[in-house]
Amino acid sequence: MTGQHPDERDAERVRFDIFKSIDRLRLSAWLTLAFERLWPRTLPLLLVCALFVIFAWFGLFRMMPDLARLGLLTLFVLSLPACLYTLLRFRLPEHADVSRRLEDVNTLDHQPIAVQSEILATSTDDPFAQALWDEHRKRMAERIRGLKSGLPRTNIPEIDPWGLRAVVGLFLVIAFAFSGSPLGGHLGDAFRSHSSSNALPPRIDAWVTPPRYTGRPPVFLTSAANDQEKQFTVPQNSTLTIRIIGGNGTERVTRTPPDGKPADIPVKEEAKAADAAPAKDQPRNFELTLDTSATVGLIDSGTVHSEWAFAVLPDQPPTIRFTREPSSAVNGTMELAYEIKDDYGAASAQAKVEQIQPPAKDARPLFDAPEIPLSLPKRGADGGETKTTRDLTEHVWAGSEIRMTLVAVDDAGQEGRSETKTLVMPERPFANPLARAVVEQRRMLALNANAKPDVLNMLDAITLWPEETIRNPAHYLGLRSIRSRLNLAKSDDQLRDVVAYMWQVARGIEDGALSDAERSLREAQEALRQAIEQNASPEEIDKRMADLRKAMNKYMRELAQQAQRNPNMAQAPDPNARELRQEDIDRILKQIEELAKQGSKEQAQQLLSQLNDMLNNLQMRQAQGKNGQGDQMKQQMDKLGDLMRRQQKMMNETHRLEQQRQNGMMQDNGQFGGQTGQDGQQGQMSEEDVAKALKGLQEGQGKLQSDLQQLMDDLNGQGITPNKDFGDAGKSMGDARKSLGEADGGQALDQQSNALDSLRKGGQDMMKQMQAMGRAGKPGGPQQTDRDPLGRPSKSNNGNNFGPDRNMLPGEADIQRARQILDAIRERLGNALSPQMEKDYLERLLKFN
Numbered sequence: 108m109t110g111q112h113p114d115e116r117d118a119e120r121v122r123f124d125i126f127k128s129i130d131r132l133r134l135s136a137w138l139t140l141a142f143e144r145l146w147p148r149t150l151p152l153l154l155v156c157a158l159f160v161i162f163a164w165f166g167l168f169r170m171m172p173d174l175a176r177l178g179l180l181t182l183f184v185l186s187l188p189a190c191l192y193t194l195l196r197f198r199l200p201e202h203a204d205v206s207r208r209l210e211d212v213n214t215l216d217h218q219p220i221a222v223q224s225e226i227l228a229t230s231t232d233d234p235f236a237q238a239l240w241d242e243h244r245k246r247m248a249e250r251i252r253g254l255k256s257g258l259p260r261t262n263i264p265e266i267d268p269w270g271l272r273a274v275v276g277l278f279l280v281i282a283f284a285f286s287g288s289p290l291g292g293h294l295g296d297a298f299r300s301h302s303s304s305n306a307l308p309p310r311i312d313a314w315v316t317p318p319r320y321t322g323r324p325p326v327f328l329t330s331a332a333n334d335q336e337k338q339f340t341v342p343q344n345s346t347l348t349i350r351i352i353g354g355n356g357t358e359r360v361t362r363t364p365p366d367g368k369p370a371d372i373p374v375k376e377e378a379k380a381a382d383a384a385p386a387k388d389q390p391r392n393f394e395l396t397l398d399t400s401a402t403v404g405l406i407d408s409g410t411v412h413s414e415w416a417f418a419v420l421p422d423q424p425p426t427i428r429f430t431r432e433p434s435s436a437v438n439g440t441m442e443l444a445y446e447i448k449d450d451y452g453a454a455s456a457q458a459k460v461e462q463i464q465p466p467a468k469d470a471r472p473l474f475d476a477p478e479i480p481l482s483l484p485k486r487g488a489d490g491g492e493t494k495t496t497r498d499l500t501e502h503v504w505a506g507s508e509i510r511m512t513l514v515a516v517d518d519a520g521q522e523g524r525s526e527t528k529t530l531v532m533p534e535r536p537f538a539n540p541l542a543r544a545v546v547e548q549r550r551m552l553a554l555n556a557n558a559k560p561d562v563l564n565m566l567d568a569i570t571l572w573p574e575e576t577i578r579n580p581a582h583y584l585g586l587r588s589i590r591s592r593l594n595l596a597k598s599d600d601q602l603r604d605v606v607a608y609m610w611q612v613a614r615g616i617e618d619g620a621l622s623d624a625e626r627s628l629r630e631a632q633e634a635l636r637q638a639i640e641q642n643a644s645p646e647e648i649d650k651r652m653a654d655l656r657k658a659m660n661k662y663m664r665e666l667a668q669q670a671q672r673n674p675n676m677a678q679a680p681d682p683n684a685r686e687l688r689q690e691d692i693d694r695i696l697k698q699i700e701e702l703a704k705q706g707s708k709e710q711a712q713q714l715l716s717q718l719n720d721m722l723n724n725l726q727m728r729q730a731q732g733k734n735g736q737g738d739q740m741k742q743q744m745d746k747l748g749d750l751m752r753r754q755q756k757m758m759n760e761t762h763r764l765e766q767q768r769q770n771g772m773m774q775d776n777g778q779f780g781g782q783t784g785q786d787g788q789q790g791q792m793s794e795e796d797v798a799k800a801l802k803g804l805q806e807g808q809g810k811l812q813s814d815l816q817q818l819m820d821d822l823n824g825q826g827i828t829p830n831k832d833f834g835d836a837g838k839s840m841g842d843a844r845k846s847l848g849e850a851d852g853g854q855a856l857d858q859q860s861n862a863l864d865s866l867r868k869g870g871q872d873m874m875k876q877m878q879a880m881g882r883a884g885k886p887g888g889p890q891q892t893d894r895d896p897l898g899r900p901s902k903s904n905n906g907n908n909f910g911p912d913r914n915m916l917p918g919e920a921d922i923q924r925a926r927q928i929l930d931a932i933r934e935r936l937g938n939a940l941s942p943q944m945e946k947d948y949l950e951r952l953l954k955f956n
Contacts, residue, residue, distance in 0.1 A: 140200040147263060148197050152190035154272060157279050159183050159297070164282035166292030173300055180297050289329075293410060309353040311405065311413070315397070317345045320518035321451050322486070328415055337415055341397055342451075343422040344519060349393040349405060358412070360393040363402045372403075424521035425449035427456060427513045430492045435533035439500035440719070443481065444492055445525065449517050452486035456515040458495075463508045463529065470555040473603050477502045481513065482712055496719050498629055501610055503553035505534035535614075541582060542616040544569060545589070549609035552593075556602050559593065566590040585612040624658070624665040631658040632719060639703045639711050648703045656696060663692070692718075746818050747873070751866050754811055754840075757804060758859040764804075765852030768797045798850035805847040808859075812840040815866075822873065830872045836865035 162168055168176050263272070285291050289311050313328040321342045327333060351358050361369040375392040395403065397417050404414040431444040447453050458479035466472050482495045499505060509532050513525035537543045544565075552562045569576070570586050577583045589609055596602045611626075618625070635651040643651070695718050702711035792800070815837050819829045839862035846855035932949050 137200050140204060144200070145197055147266070148194045150263065150272065151193060152187070154275055155183060155186050155190055157275050160294065161275070161278050161282045163292050163294045163296055164286040166290060166296065168296040169292050176297065295410070309351050309358065309407070311349070311351055313347070313349045313405075313413070313415070315339065315341050315345050315347050315417075317342045318451075318518065320454065329413075338418070339415060340418045340420055342420050343398060345397045345419075347393075347395040347397055347403060347417070349403075350390050351393075352390045356391075358391070358405065358407045360395070361404050361406060362395060363404070365400055369404070422517070422519045422521065423450045425453045425515040425517045425523040427453075427515040427523050427525045429513065429525055429528060433511065433528060433530050436496075439505070439533040439535040440496050440498045441479075441533050443479075443495045443497075443513075445481070445495075445513055446492055447481075447484055447515050449515070449523075451517065453483055453515045453523075454518045456481035456483060456513065458511055458513050460504070460509045460511045460532070462504060463510060466554060469557065471557050471599075473553050473556050473599055473606060474503050477504065481515075482716070494716060496716060499532060500535035502532070503550055503606065505532050506550075507532055537613065537617050539617045541569070541577065542613045545586070545609055545613040545616065549606055549613065552602065552609075553606045556599060559596075559602070563590065563593060566593070579616075582612075582616050585615060588612070624662040628655075628658040628662045631655040632715065635699075635703075636712060636715055639715070645704050648700060652696065652700045652703075659692060659696070743818065743821060743873075744870075746814075746821075747866070747870050750811065750814055750818065751863060751870075753807075754859060754863050754866065757807055757811065758856060758863065761801065761804060761847070761852050761855050761859060764792075764797050764800050765856060767792045768794065768852065797852075801847050801850045801852050801855070804855075805844055808840060808844040808847055808855075812837055812844065815840065827873060827876045830869060832865045832869035832872060836862045836869060839865060 315326040317323040360372040363369040400419045402416045405412045426448045484493045512527045515523045548562045573583045631654045638651045839858045843855045843858035
């Protein structure tokens with residue numbers, strides 16, 4: 108372009124830009140024209156494929172007979188060559204076709220676009236002709252500015268004026284959504300035989316049933332809520348059930364462990380009637396116990412229909428331990444206190460015993476170790492102490508040294524054992540020498556049946572001079588009756604009957620008619636306990652309660668008659684001692700009956716156990732006498748009660764001051780202003796006033812610590828060793844005194860609460876030591892106070908929570924008042940504006956036992 112005029116150069120540049128834009132336009136037009144030619148030839152093939160997929164996803168191939176399925180499949184296959192032939196006739200657009208396309212779209216005449224790429228028909232050196240041709244091209248180029256390629260214009264609407272292609276597309280979308288349902292089909296159904304299948308597709312239901320003892324509901328895997336969930340956590344030994352109704356019978360279930368190969372689960376065989384329908388019409392159940400984590404899949408004709416992964420939650424074995432040493436009441440009833448823990452609750456528990464001294468090699472024992480079933484805590488309870496009382500004095504091992512181990516078993520059969528305790532099995536004390544002799548011979552016979560001749564000789568010796576040794580003719584007749592039965596006994600069962608009869612005679616000699624009454628009462632109590640534990644019907648509960656009331660009345664009547672005959676029992680009672688009245692017993696029995704009928708098994712058993720403790724301690728009270736040390740022991744209990752009341756009062760004052768501090772901080776932060784305090788007055792104490800008041804409590808806390816030390820010294824002087832709880836209480840008091848000196852009320856509150864808890868536990872241990880020393884449970888022991896260390900009517904550990912001026916059970920007014928207090932505490936806890944210190948204190952009140 109060198110040597111050209113500037114105007115010519117500009118014109119050449121313009122033509123260059125025009126040709127460049129035409130090239131881009133030609134490409135767009137070429138693509139548009141290619142699509143117009145390709146789409147009509149591709150659409151038939153796409154419609155045929157879409158119809159095939161629609162038939163498959165709707166499950167039509169699976170529902171068709173094989174002949175119809177093959178015919179339809181053949182029709183689809185034959186239509187493919189015609190569609191491909193139409194597609195093969197496709198030709199790409201040429202250069203002239205693109206030019207004509209652009210000229211037609213832009214309504215250009217004289218072919219201005221084609222001219223730009225054409226040359227003169229004949230080459231010439233005529234400058235005028237070439238210049239004329241260039242001028243013509245230039246003028247045509249001016250007309251092609253701002254051209255457009257246009258949109259594709261297929262002739263599909265002319266071919267399908269009704270728009271049936273849109274219907275096919277709509278059905279394709281619906282079929283895709285339907286394919287994910289249990290009734291949906293697969294693309295491979297068109298190539299598989301379904302001659303043995305039912306007309307309807309299979310219905311699949313799957314669910315997991317946890318063991319009944321776990322209390323968890325079943326999990327329905329195929330429900331709408333769990334349809335998309337594939338991971339489940341289930342308790343160990345849960346049962347997976349998959350039920351298939353319909354289908355072609357080729358469905359199978361596989362189980363794949365985390366590190367193993369899949370294994371097929373067989374169909375559960377069920378009993379069928381003689382006239383039952385064929386097997387293909389019956390539901391097929393697959394059951395699997397999930398004892399370990401695994402993946403379970405449902406496979407239908409080689410295709411995985413559903414798959415679930417299960418994480419199994421292991422069932423932990425139960426644990427059981429002694430919370431206190433085994434003890435016994437005065438009448439020999441054994442008391443066991445223990446704690447059972449299990450993730451789902453223990454199914455049973457018992458105490459297993461064995462003799463330390465084994466029988467001789469040639470001995471022939473008549474009795475095995477006693478069975479001691481244990482009461483179970485309420486399912487779902489978080490630990491806690493459980494108590495069981497059993498009267499084992501009738502067993503022939505009574506008085507022997509034994510080893511005892513507590514065993515708890517859960518519903519899965521897992522076993523937990525406690526530590527082994529060595530103790531002497533409680534025995535019933537006999538004051539009558541003749542009764543002691545009968546019991547001794549009974550024990551000798553029961554432990555070795557070969558000692559029968561020796562027992563006969565001893566009975567003959569006892570009854571040799573009855574006029575001198577046996578004053579009651581009935582006792583003599585009982586001994587001779589034993590001798591006759593023993594002489595006639597040949598088998599071990601007959602000898603065991605003689606052993607039981609010897610026990611009845613011994614108790615008759617000791618207690619008279621009271622022994623039969625007490626035995627009937629124990630049997631009635633045990634029958635009622637078993638009925639409650641087995642969730643018996645209301646009619647059965649009524650029957651057992653009637654038997655218990657009858658046995659209770661007989662026992663109380665015989666006990667009163669015996670007290671009249673025995674001058675030691677008929678001595679004037681202590682005016683401060685508590686009495687067991689008939690209305691107290693009736694009220695307890697009525698409440699036991701109501702709880703049993705309402706299904707409150709644990710509460711009914713607990714109240715029945717308390718009634719048993721009361722009866723045991725009733726015998727203890729009959730054996731009690733008076734001693735000059737009673738007033739001294741009462742004084743120590745009063746001191747402890749006063750000490751606990753003073754500590755409680757100081758803790759309340761500390762809490763009040765700390766609450767004043769919290770309220771003042773909230774006012775300073777603007778959380779509430781001008782709120783009326785607990786004392787009903789406006790405003791709060793300043794931080795300095797609160798700190799000064801807390802420090803003022805330091806001296807009183809120190810006085811409490813010194814008084815506790817003096818009490819411990821006094822107890823040591825009386826032969827009672829204060830346990831570590833008193834020491835912990837003193838340490839907590841000292842820490843609280845230090846915290847008060849530092850004006851740290853929150854820390855002092857926790858330490859004062861710990862001190863109060865330790866004082867209460869120490870008081871309980873002190874009462875136990877008094878009983879063990881014979882000061883509270885044997886003749887000559889001190890009288891018991893009717894007040895606990897807090898000055899309230901006492902509810903002692905031995906069960907004597909009754910008195911002449913107080914009912915055993917809370918009245919309606921007491922219950923209503925307790926509910927009101929609890930409601931008020933919970934309402935205060937729910938107040939968002941309550942200080943955190945107050946909330947902590949209220950939570951401690953709710954947990955305070």
